[in-house]
Amino acid sequence: MTDHSASRGLAGIVAAESALSFIDGAAGRLSYRGYDxxxxxxxxxxxxxxxxxxYDALPSAIELAAFEGTLAGQRQLPESVIDVLRGLPAESQPMAALRTAVSALGQVDPEAEDISHEADLRKAGRLVAGMPTIVAAFDRIRRGLEPIDPDPALDHAANFLYMRSGERAGPTAARALDTSWLLYLEHGLNASTFTARVVASTLADMHAAITAGLCALKGPLHGGANEKAMEMLLDAGSLEKVEEFVDRALAEKRKIMGFGHRVYQTEDPRATHLRRMAEELGREAGNTKWYDLSRVLEDLMLERKGLYCNVDFYCATVYYSLELPIDLFTPLFAIGRTAGWAAHVMEQHMHNRLIRPRAEYTGELDRPWVPIDRR
Ligand SMILES: CC(C)(COP(=O)(O)OP(=O)(O)OC[C@H]1O[C@@H](n2cnc3c(N)ncnc32)[C@H](O)[C@@H]1OP(=O)(O)O)[C@@H](O)C(=O)NCCC(=O)NCCS
Structure with a gap:
C-alpha cells in the first residue's frame, strides 16, 4: 500500500536530482560540483x-577573465528598470523592491521567453551582473541620491560597494563581500531554490523562476534571518546583557535568529569562514564588539540548546562591519544566491518533469449538499 502521510515541511524528502552541490549535514560538509x-x-x-x-569545471585564467569581462559589461540597467525603482515609495522593503525590479528586467530582456540552455546561460549572466546594480541603485534612490554607474574596472564586489556608497572600498572589505556571496551561492533544495525549480518545471522562464526564488528568500526563517540576527545582536546590546537576553528569549520560546538548520547537525561550514571574516573586519576597524558578542552568544546557544549557528549569524556581523544598512542584508544574500537559483533552473529545464507533489487530505468527506436557502 502506498504511504500517503505527509512529511511536515518536506523534511527528509528527496525531491530532485542535482549535480550542483553536496551537503553532508552530519559531518558539516558542503561542496560545489565536488569541490569542498x-x-x-x-x-x-x-x-x-x-x-x-x-560549466561544471574550474575556469582557466583566460576563461575566468573572459567570463568576468562579459558580466562587467552587463551591469548597467535599462533606463526603464531604473524608472521602476524611482517609482517605488522610499520606504519600500528592499526585498520587495528587488523582486519588482527583477520582474521588470524580465520584461525588457531580449530573450525573456527563450528557455533554451544557451539563452538561459546568457540571461543568468545578465541577472548576476545586474542584480548588484539594482540593489545599489534602489538604496541610493531611496536616500534621495542619483544612482552611480557601474565601473567595469572594478571587480564584482568592489563595484557593488562603489555603486552604493560612491567610495572605493579597501581590499579586505571587497574580499569579505565576495566570499560571503561565494558562501551564499548554492545550497541544495532550500526553500527558495525549491521554489525556483518548481516554477522552472512548469517551463516558465528564467526571470519568472528567479523572481519566485526572491519571494521565498524574503522570509525570516530563510534569507531574512541575517537581518533578524543583526537586530537581535543590537537588541542584546552588550557582553554583560547577552546571557540574560538569550535565557529570556528561550524561556519565551522565541527563536534565536541565525541558529539551527534543517540539514546541519554540526557547524555549518559556511559559518566557519564568516566567523573568521567577522573577526578580521572587526580587528581592522579596531572594533570587535559585535564579533565578541557573537562568540558569547554562540557558546550560550550550544550550551543551552545544543544548536550551532548557521550561515546567517556571522554574516550579519560581516555586513554590519561593512557599514551596509541592515535591510540590505537579505538582498545581498539574494545577489549571491541568484547564480545558484539560475544553475537549478538550467538543470530543471534540461531534464524537466513537472514538479507536482500531493497533499495529505485532512478534511471531511461525503458531506451532503445543502441548497443555499437552507444553509
Ligand atoms: C532553520 C530552521 C527554520 C530549521 O527549522 P526546523 O528544521 O523546522 O526545526 P524546528 O524549527 O522544528 O526546530 C527544532 C527544535 O529546535 C528549536 N530551535 C530550532 N532553531 C532554533 C533557534 N534558532 N532558536 C531557538 N530554538 C530553536 C525549536 O524550537 C525546536 O524545539 P522544540 O523541539 O523544543 O520545539 C530553524 O532552526 C529556525 O527557525 N532558525 C532560526 C532562523 C534562521 O536562522 N534561519 C536561517 C536558516 S539558514
Missing part, C-alpha cells in the same frame, strides 16, 4: 565559483 567549500572560500572568488557551477 572550504577550499573555494580560501582560494577562489565568487565569479570563479559561479563559472564552476554553471
Amino acid at each position: 567549500v572550504h577550499a573555494l572560500a580560501r582560494h577562489a572568488g565568487y565569479l570563479e565559483s559561479v563559472y564552476l557551477l554553471w
Whole structure:
C-alpha cells in the first residue's frame, strides 16, 4: 500500500536530482560540483565559483577573465528598470523592491521567453551582473541620491560597494563581500531554490523562476534571518546583557535568529569562514564588539540548546562591519544566491518533469449538499 502521510515541511524528502552541490549535514560538509567549500572560500572568488557551477569545471585564467569581462559589461540597467525603482515609495522593503525590479528586467530582456540552455546561460549572466546594480541603485534612490554607474574596472564586489556608497572600498572589505556571496551561492533544495525549480518545471522562464526564488528568500526563517540576527545582536546590546537576553528569549520560546538548520547537525561550514571574516573586519576597524558578542552568544546557544549557528549569524556581523544598512542584508544574500537559483533552473529545464507533489487530505468527506436557502 502506498504511504500517503505527509512529511511536515518536506523534511527528509528527496525531491530532485542535482549535480550542483553536496551537503553532508552530519559531518558539516558542503561542496560545489565536488569541490569542498572550504577550499573555494580560501582560494577562489565568487565569479570563479559561479563559472564552476554553471560549466561544471574550474575556469582557466583566460576563461575566468573572459567570463568576468562579459558580466562587467552587463551591469548597467535599462533606463526603464531604473524608472521602476524611482517609482517605488522610499520606504519600500528592499526585498520587495528587488523582486519588482527583477520582474521588470524580465520584461525588457531580449530573450525573456527563450528557455533554451544557451539563452538561459546568457540571461543568468545578465541577472548576476545586474542584480548588484539594482540593489545599489534602489538604496541610493531611496536616500534621495542619483544612482552611480557601474565601473567595469572594478571587480564584482568592489563595484557593488562603489555603486552604493560612491567610495572605493579597501581590499579586505571587497574580499569579505565576495566570499560571503561565494558562501551564499548554492545550497541544495532550500526553500527558495525549491521554489525556483518548481516554477522552472512548469517551463516558465528564467526571470519568472528567479523572481519566485526572491519571494521565498524574503522570509525570516530563510534569507531574512541575517537581518533578524543583526537586530537581535543590537537588541542584546552588550557582553554583560547577552546571557540574560538569550535565557529570556528561550524561556519565551522565541527563536534565536541565525541558529539551527534543517540539514546541519554540526557547524555549518559556511559559518566557519564568516566567523573568521567577522573577526578580521572587526580587528581592522579596531572594533570587535559585535564579533565578541557573537562568540558569547554562540557558546550560550550550544550550551543551552545544543544548536550551532548557521550561515546567517556571522554574516550579519560581516555586513554590519561593512557599514551596509541592515535591510540590505537579505538582498545581498539574494545577489549571491541568484547564480545558484539560475544553475537549478538550467538543470530543471534540461531534464524537466513537472514538479507536482500531493497533499495529505485532512478534511471531511461525503458531506451532503445543502441548497443555499437552507444553509
Ligand atoms: C532553520 C530552521 C527554520 C530549521 O527549522 P526546523 O528544521 O523546522 O526545526 P524546528 O524549527 O522544528 O526546530 C527544532 C527544535 O529546535 C528549536 N530551535 C530550532 N532553531 C532554533 C533557534 N534558532 N532558536 C531557538 N530554538 C530553536 C525549536 O524550537 C525546536 O524545539 P522544540 O523541539 O523544543 O520545539 C530553524 O532552526 C529556525 O527557525 N532558525 C532560526 C532562523 C534562521 O536562522 N534561519 C536561517 C536558516 S539558514
